[in-house]
Amino acid sequence: MSLIDVRVPQLGDFKNVPIVEVLVKVGQVVAVDEALLTLETDKATMDVPSPVAGVIQELVVVAGQKINENDLILRLASEAAATPDRPAPSPAMASGSGGASGGVAPVASPAPTAGAPTINEVPADQTFPLVVLGAGPGGYTAAFRAADLGLKVGLIERWPTLGGVCLNVGCIPSKALLHAAKIIDEADSLSQFGVKFQAPEIDLDKLRGWKDSVIAKLTQGLKGLARQRKVEVISGEARFLSPHRLEVTTAAGKTIVGFEQCIIAAGSEPVSLPGYPADPRIMNSTGALALADAPKRLLVVGGGIIGLEMASVYSALGSEVTVVELGPGIMPGCDRDLVKPLEKRLKQHLKAIHVGTKVISVVAKPEAIDVVFEGTINETQSFDRVLVAVGRTPNGERINAHAAGVNVNPRGFVPVDRQQRTNVPHIFAIGDIVGQPMLAHKATHEGKVAAEVAAGLKRFFDAKVIPSVAYTDPEIAWVGLTETEAKAQGVAYEKGAFPWAASGRSLALNRDEGMTKVLFDPTTHRILGAGIVGPNAGDLIAEAALAIEMGADAHDLGLTIHPHPTLSETIAFAAEAFEGTLTDLYIPKKK
Numbered sequence: 001m002s003l004i005d006v007r008v009p010q011l012g013d014f015k016n017v018p019i020v021e022v023l024v025k026v027g028q029v030v031a032v033d034e035a036l037l038t039l040e041t042d043k044a045t046m047d048v049p050s051p052v053a054g055v056i057q058e059l060v061v062v063a064g065q066k067i068n069e070n071d072l073i074l075r076l077a078s079e080a081a082a083t084p085d086r087p088a089p090s091p092a093m094a095s096g097s098g099g100a101s102g103g104v105a106p107v108a109s110p111a112p113t114a115g116a117p118t119i120n121e122v123p124a125d126q127t128f129p130l131v132v133l134g135a136g137p138g139g140y141t142a143a144f145r146a147a148d149l150g151l152k153v154g155l156i157e158r159w160p161t162l163g164g165v166c167l168n169v170g171c172i173p174s175k176a177l178l179h180a181a182k183i184i185d186e187a188d189s190l191s192q193f194g195v196k197f198q199a200p201e202i203d204l205d206k207l208r209g210w211k212d213s214v215i216a217k218l219t220q221g222l223k224g225l226a227r228q229r230k231v232e233v234i235s236g237e238a239r240f241l242s243p244h245r246l247e248v249t250t251a252a253g254k255t256i257v258g259f260e261q262c263i264i265a266a267g268s269e270p271v272s273l274p275g276y277p278a279d280p281r282i283m284n285s286t287g288a289l290a291l292a293d294a295p296k297r298l299l300v301v302g303g304g305i306i307g308l309e310m311a312s313v314y315s316a317l318g319s320e321v322t323v324v325e326l327g328p329g330i331m332p333g334c335d336r337d338l339v340k341p342l343e344k345r346l347k348q349h350l351k352a353i354h355v356g357t358k359v360i361s362v363v364a365k366p367e368a369i370d371v372v373f374e375g376t377i378n379e380t381q382s383f384d385r386v387l388v389a390v391g392r393t394p395n396g397e398r399i400n401a402h403a404a405g406v407n408v409n410p411r412g413f414v415p416v417d418r419q420q421r422t423n424v425p426h427i428f429a430i431g432d433i434v435g436q437p438m439l440a441h442k443a444t445h446e447g448k449v450a451a452e453v454a455a456g457l458k459r460f461f462d463a464k465v466i467p468s469v470a471y472t473d474p475e476i477a478w479v480g481l482t483e484t485e486a487k488a489q490g491v492a493y494e495k496g497a498f499p500w501a502a503s504g505r506s507l508a509l510n511r512d513e514g515m516t517k518v519l520f521d522p523t524t525h526r527i528l529g530a531g532i533v534g535p536n537a538g539d540l541i542a543e544a545a546l547a548i549e550m551g552a553d554a555h556d557l558g559l560t561i562h563p564h565p566t567l568s569e570t571i572a573f574a575a576e577a578f579e580g581t582l583t584d585l586y587i588p589k590k591k
């Protein structure tokens with residue numbers, strides 16, 4: 001037995017990091033990787049795990065104290081080989097992607113919760129007033145909100161880390177890689193103004209490691225947030241057995257979890273197309289984000305948001321990218337005038353974009369994947385990898401919902417009312433599994449509604465609009481009524497538009513292709529919808545979403561003083577263009 005000093009691990013650039021919670025006390029036996037402290041930076045909450053198993057002899061820190069890398073945390077008596085001044089493993093590494101130190105808490109002891117339902121059915125090993133099935137953005141938000149409202153919550157997740165698709169294989173990793181892609185492109189474009197960088201040297205292992213570290217920080221932070229709220233995380237795959245029971249297959253075997261109320265947040269999976277051979281070179285978005293290599297020739301099947309985001313990443317990393325889209329244009333659902341600047345830029349960077357074209361056969365050969373196209377081109381082309389990005393399908397059919405009496409529609413969605421209740425009143429559903437748009441911010445808002453209703457509050461999902469964003473370069477964002485919808489539905493509207501070629505800020509960024517347009521009700525002048533194309537459109541659209549929620553009109557937008565020079569001014573200018581008060585452009589008066 002030796003006495004080991006456990007010190008603060010590497011904290012990157014963070015200094016004076018506050019301890020929000022000390023999770024252990026003197027005399028406590030701790031296992032290797034057991035959390036000792038929870039730290040909170042301005043970016044994330046993270047746990048410091050124990051580097052070895054042992055018994056805590058001395059604790060030298062307290063909650064609230066600020067600490068730095070290598071500060072002494074505690075001393076423990078351990079049978080492990082003594083290494084002087086041994087730091088704890090790094091918090092980010094401790095989350096990992098499913099290694100021994102990653103993952104969620106083991107299934108807790110079978111102590112029934114007070115107030116458990118007295119239902120005559122298979123006995124539960126554990127019972128909760130509320131169980132949340134799935135820990136994506138919808139599920140963890142619902143679990144945390146319900147816990148904050150006083151409910152004892154069990155959160156079941158089959159993956160080793162919390163955060164679902166969004167944090168692990170969706171929004172966050174894609175945006176981390178898109179950031180790298182954007183910097184590569186921007187550095188290159190500066191050469192025309194006399195600032196020349198050498199061609200980038202891309203170390204894929206390091207890039208992948210950075211992307212994974214971003215994921216780890218966030219998922220590890222969620223683990224800490226669950227612990228702080230005493231949400232019990234159960235690691236395993238769940239299926240309904242009855243209206244009040246779930247069977248969970250864990251690493252240790254099957255366990256039965258009972259619940260009074262349940263929120264289904266089991267999300268969605270990538271759609272796979274029939275007729276594609278099982279070959280590791282044919283991947284979905286998860287495979288593409290794993291970034292195994294930068295293939296010489298990449299085919300992206302699907303010209304929607306995810307396909308185009310990944311096409312942008314791989315193109316910046318040096319791949320020759322071809323996009324094929326069955327529909328008449330890329331980015332279906334978005335107004336064509338917004339898509340145009342993106343299409344123009346993509347055409348400069350990608351090898352080809354074939355719209356109105358079908359893949360009719362895919363043959364995996366040892367040297368390449370041969371793809372036969374039919375449509376605007378009719379030929380066979382060879383690729384080193386193929387990314388299939390043709391949408392996502394809900395997991396409604398994968399959770400045995402009918403055993404609980406929960407309806408699942410033929411497309412796999414679970415229908416809900418405005419309080420997120422399914423047809424079984426004590427079972428709610430949220431996020432991708434309840435319908436379009438499959439977006440993380442929709443899932444989180446629905447999660448809060450379900451949690452609040454489950455906790456007895458009177459709440460409804462009554463958001464007027466849900467913004468959509470493509471994080472391509474340029475970004476495209478839209479909210480509320482689109483012109484395409486207005487025309488198809490015969491909705492009367494008038495438009496104010498501001499071309500970014502007249503924006504000083506956009507010219508200073510050398511990005512004059514952008515455009516902001518706002519649609520107004522011709523009678524009340526209230527905002528019906530907005531669309532923006534240009535850098536940071538995804539951030540800018542939030543103002544229009546707020547304006548619609550608040551019932552703002554063109555005056556409200558135009559008379560709000562926007563800082564100059566910013567891209568946000570373009571929203572006010574679009575409103576002024578509609579009102580006829582714009583001075584930054586000359587628009588002849590309507591006769």
Ligand SMILES: Cc1cc2nc3c(=O)[nH]c(=O)nc-3n(C[C@H](O)[C@H](O)[C@H](O)COP(=O)(O)OP(=O)(O)OC[C@H]3O[C@@H](n4cnc5c(N)ncnc54)[C@H](O)[C@@H]3O)c2cc1C
Binds near residue numbers: 430438
């Ligand atoms: C590449 C990509 C990029 C994306 N980018 C964006 C973006 O920029 N912005 C945006 O808003 N959206 C984006 N999305 C969509 C976003 O990720 C989803 O809308 C969001 O994650 C849905 O949240 P959710 O909670 O409904 O489900 P999910 O995130 O799918 O989470 C469901 C969770 O339930 C778990 N689960 C499922 N079945 C079971 C079971 N039987 N037992 C136990 N656990 C189970 C899953 O493991 C998963 O963790 C992107 C998606 C992809 C694929």
